[in-house]
Structures are given as structure tokens and as C-alpha cells.
Amino acid sequence: MALPTPPDNAIAPETPVLDDPASNPNDLQSYWLPFTPNRAFKARPRLLVRGEGMHYWDKSGRKILDGISGLWCVNAGHAQKSIVSAIQAQAAELDYAPSFHFAHPKVITLAARLAALAPPGLENVFFCNSGSEAADTAMKIARGYFAAKGKPERFRFVSRVRSYHGVNFGGLSLGGLPNNAKGFGPLLPGTEHRLPLPYDFTRDRYTNGELDGGTDYADALEKICAEVGGDTIAAVIVEPMTGSGGVFMSPKGYLRRLREICDRHGILLIFDEVITGFGRLGYAFAAERYGVTPDMITFAKGVTNGAVPMGGVLVKKEIYEAFTPDADYAIDIFHGYTYTGHPLAAAAGIATLDFYRDEGLFERGLKLEPKFRDAVFTLKGAPHVVDIRSVGLAAAIEMEPIEGAIGKRGYQALETAFFDENLVVRISGDTIVLIPALIASEGDIGRIVEGVRAVLNRLD
Numbered sequence: 001m002a003l004p005t006p007p008d009n010a011i012a013p014e015t016p017v018l019d020d021p022a023s024n025p026n027d028l029q030s031y032w033l034p035f036t037p038n039r040a041f042k043a044r045p046r047l048l049v050r051g052e053g054m055h056y057w058d059k060s061g062r063k064i065l066d067g068i069s070g071l072w073c074v075n076a077g078h079a080q081k082s083i084v085s086a087i088q089a090q091a092a093e094l095d096y097a098p099s100f101h102f103a104h105p106k107v108i109t110l111a112a113r114l115a116a117l118a119p120p121g122l123e124n125v126f127f128c129n130s131g132s133e134a135a136d137t138a139m140k141i142a143r144g145y146f147a148a149k150g151k152p153e154r155f156r157f158v159s160r161v162r163s164y165h166g167v168n169f170g171g172l173s174l175g176g177l178p179n180n181a182k183g184f185g186p187l188l189p190g191t192e193h194r195l196p197l198p199y200d201f202t203r204d205r206y207t208n209g210e211l212d213g214g215t216d217y218a219d220a221l222e223k224i225c226a227e228v229g230g231d232t233i234a235a236v237i238v239e240p241m242t243g244s245g246g247v248f249m250s251p252k253g254y255l256r257r258l259r260e261i262c263d264r265h266g267i268l269l270i271f272d273e274v275i276t277g278f279g280r281l282g283y284a285f286a287a288e289r290y291g292v293t294p295d296m297i298t299f300a301k302g303v304t305n306g307a308v309p310m311g312g313v314l315v316k317k318e319i320y321e322a323f324t325p326d327a328d329y330a331i332d333i334f335h336g337y338t339y340t341g342h343p344l345a346a347a348a349g350i351a352t353l354d355f356y357r358d359e360g361l362f363e364r365g366l367k368l369e370p371k372f373r374d375a376v377f378t379l380k381g382a383p384h385v386v387d388i389r390s391v392g393l394a395a396a397i398e399m400e401p402i403e404g405a406i407g408k409r410g411y412q413a414l415e416t417a418f419f420d421e422n423l424v425v426r427i428s429g430d431t432i433v434l435i436p437a438l439i440a441s442e443g444d445i446g447r448i449v450e451g452v453r454a455v456l457n458r459l460d
């Protein structure tokens with residue numbers, strides 16, 4: 001496979017000089033960074049000015065290894081030529097087309113391509129612009145579906161502790177990371193019930209491989225059904241791998257049991273595949289890896305390789321059909337966005353799916369998985385490490401927090417990795433998360449892991 005070989009040289013001559021006061025005052029004051037300690041960032045900014053393949057460059061020409069696929073999204077590596085060209089050509093040909101009452105060829109093609117990639121039965125796609133919008137869209141579709149079926153009493157959603165379904169009020173209300181909701185209440189009614197995390201910290205730490213069982217965790221859904229009435233629940237939504245909450249895999253029997261219980265009670269099952277989709281777990285969707293077909297899949301990120309914002313919801317045909325009105329002039333669903341199926345995103349999406357297919361990247365990720373996991377597990381015993389979890393091309397190296405300062409060691413790890421090891425890592429509290437692109441070589445994996453080892457050795 002022809003993998004991109006980023007130049008070893010320093011910065012390209014055309015790279016803009018960000019602190020040139022004539023072209024850009026580079027005054028950091030105005031910019032409010034999301035999910036970032038802004039004051040600390042502004043005291044010591046981390047600016048990325050160019051990306052190619054597995055690397056970024058900063059403005060001084062320093063080459064920095066991207067250990068996290070952008071932000072779980074650049075699965076094919078940065079600035080892939082075919083994706084870049086597709087976006088450029090699309091901007092010149094059709095920059096925008098309204099999505100209400102009109103369509104354009106690329107969005108139709110992309111919908112068909114995604115339906116072909118998805119498990120059989122998920123035949124229709126509703127597009128939006130992010131994973132957060134995808135979660136809220138799926139929730140509206142679930143409630144709308146039952147309303148159309150004459151069952152509006154099915155309005156509840158069951159999600160899971162430690163889950164992340166984005167930051168809009170629907171997904172936020174489902175989320176299981178308390179910091180994200182703090183100060184933003186009240187949340188959406190009917191979203192109060194959480195399944196347990198299918199992970200036992202006393203037994204499962206450092207599991208190098210798949211976790212067995214898991215049906216008992218799924219059986220917690222039966223208890224919730226008994227408590228609130230299974231016939232009041234519209235949908236159960238889970239990430240097949242808890243991502244932002246710290247990389248927790250689904251044990252082998254877990255998702256299948258959830259499916260069985262949902263079927264027994266007529267509940268829709270939604271997989272949030274915003275990060276597990278497009279090769280992260282070695283398949284187009286994690287549903288395929290686990291052999292379980294949900295009723296809806298939310299996706300985003302890797303669908304365009306992160307190059308243009310896009311999200312969406314794949315739905316079973318009968319869900320789509322339930323919205324069909326009697327009259328020809330009547331609207332199916334009163335939902336959508338100005339940028340639903342944006343031409344640039346659709347063009348990027350088609351080029352991205354072509355690249356994944358032509359380079360066999362999902363299979364490549366699956367083959368790399370055991371090598372990546374073994375490499376990451378060599379960090380067992382390194383300073384501060386209390387657990388290592390890995391599935392697909394994702395891994396969490398959990399560190400013991402500094403007493404009274406949860407998150408401080410994690411932030412120090414991020415800074416040390418960037419400034420001292422030329423490496424971008426993700427942190428979730430005091431957990432270091434690694435998410436290499438599917439194009440990563442074994443050498444890249446080795447450099448990422450050795451960078452983390454050096455960081456761990458240097459932390460307080």
C-alpha cells in the first residue's frame with residue numbers, strides 16, 4: 001500500500017507566519033478555546049500551522065507526530081491529496097445548494113455509499129454537521145418515529161455512565177460525564193436513566209485483549225424497564241466503545257444482550273459510532289465487529305477524514321418510512337440544517353470513502369490492532385500508570401491523579417508531550433489517550449509509545 005511519506009524537512013515556504021503583525025496581530029485574547037484551560041493555553045500556546053500524513057508542523061518548523069488522528073477524525077492522515085482535490089473541485093463547481101426541497105448529486109451518492117457500508121437494513125441517511133447534531137437528530141427521529149406510530153408515551157432514553165454524545169442539549173442530557181453537564185441544567189426530561197459501565201476496575205485492569213461476557217451489565221436494562229416501564233422507553237443509546245470517557249471496550253456478549261432486551265421491549269437501539277465508525281475498530285462500523293445491528297447509527301468525524309464538518313444518522317428503512325406523510329405536499333420531518341449534506345462535505349465524504357476502500361485502511365487498522373496494543377502495554381509499570389485499556393486503534397493509559405488536583409497530571413502530560421516529545425496526545429482527566437491514524441506505520445506506533453514513556457518518566 002502506498003502510504004504518504006511526509007517530508008522530513010522543516011516547514012514549507014508558503015506556510016503563513018502567524019505572528020507577522022501586518023497580516024495577523026496574533027492577539028490570543030479574542031479566541032475562546034473549547035474544552036481547554038484558556039489561561040494556561042494563552043500563556044504557552046500550541047499552534048499548529050500545517051499537517052501532512054501523520055504529522056503537524058508548528059510555525060518554527062518543528063515536526064510534531066499526531067498521536068490522536070486530529071481528534072478521533074483524521075483516520076486517513078492529514079491532507080490526503082485526493083480528498084483535498086475533491087474539496088477544491090467541489091468548491092469551484094457547486095459551493096452550496098439548499099437542502100430543504102433541493103439536493104445535489106454528491107449528497108445522493110454519499111448517502112448510497114454509506115448505506116452500502118452500513119449493516120443490512122440501515123438504508124437511509126439524515127445528514128447534519130457534527131456528532132453532537134447527530135445525537136440530537138437521532139433522539140428526535142426516535143421520538144418522532146414512536147409519535148408517528150401512535151405511541152408518544154415512548155419518550156425516554158436510556159444511556160450509559162461515562163458516555164459522551166456531544167454537547168448539544170439532547171446529547172448532553174444523555175451524557176455520563178458529569179463535568180460536561182455541570183452548570184448547564186436543567187436537562188432534557190426523560191433522559192435520567194444510565195446503564196453501568198461494562199468494566200470492573202478491580203478485575204479488568206490491564207486486560208490485553210477482548211473482555212469476555214458482559215451480559216450482566218446489559219441486564220441492568222431489564223431493571224430499568226421494570227422500574228419505568230419498558231414501553232415508555234424510545235431508545236437505548238450506547239457507544240460501542242466508550243471513547244471520550246476513557247476507552248472502554250464492549251465485552252464480547254454485551255451488545256448482543258442489549259439488542260435482545262431492546263427487542264423484547266420494542267425499544268430502538270442506537271449506536272453512537274461517531275468515533276468507532278470508519279475503521280477505528282477495524283471495520284466500517286463497530287456494529288460489524290460485534291455482529292449486532294442497531295436501529296440507528298450516528299456518525300461524524302471520519303466520514304470526511306475531518307476535512308469538512310459533517311455528521312449524520314443512518315436509520316432502518318422502516319423508521320424512515322414511518323415518517324412518510326399521506327399528502328404529497330406534506331413534509332416528512334420538521335428537522336434539518338442549513339448545511340445538511342453540504343456539497344463540500346459530501347465531496348470530501350465520497351473521496352474519503354474511496355481512499356479508505358482503495359487503501360484497504362479498515363483491514364489495515366484491524367491488522368495493526370494487536371501490534372499497537374502490545375506496544376501500548378509495554379507502558380505497564382511506567383511511573384504513575386494504574387491501568388491500560390486498548391481496543392482497535394485506541395488506547396488509554398490511566399495515571400493516578402495528584403492528590404487534590406484531579407486533571408493536573410493529565411494536563412502536564414499533554415504539555416510535556418507537545419513541547420518536549422513533539423507529540424500530540426489526548427487527555428481525559430488524568431488518562432492519556434492514543435488514537436493513531438489508520439495509516440500509521442509500526443515505526444510511528446513505536447515513536448508514539450516511546451514519546452509517552454518519556455513523558456511518564458518526566459512527570460511529577
Ligand SMILES: Cc1ncc(COP(=O)(O)O)c(C=O)c1O
Pocket residue numbers: 072129130131132133135164165166167239243244272273274275300301
Ligand atoms: C461518541 C461521540 N458522540 C458524539 C460526539 C460529538 O461530536 P462533535 O464533537 O462532532 O459534536 C463525539 C465527539 O468526540 C463522540 O466521541
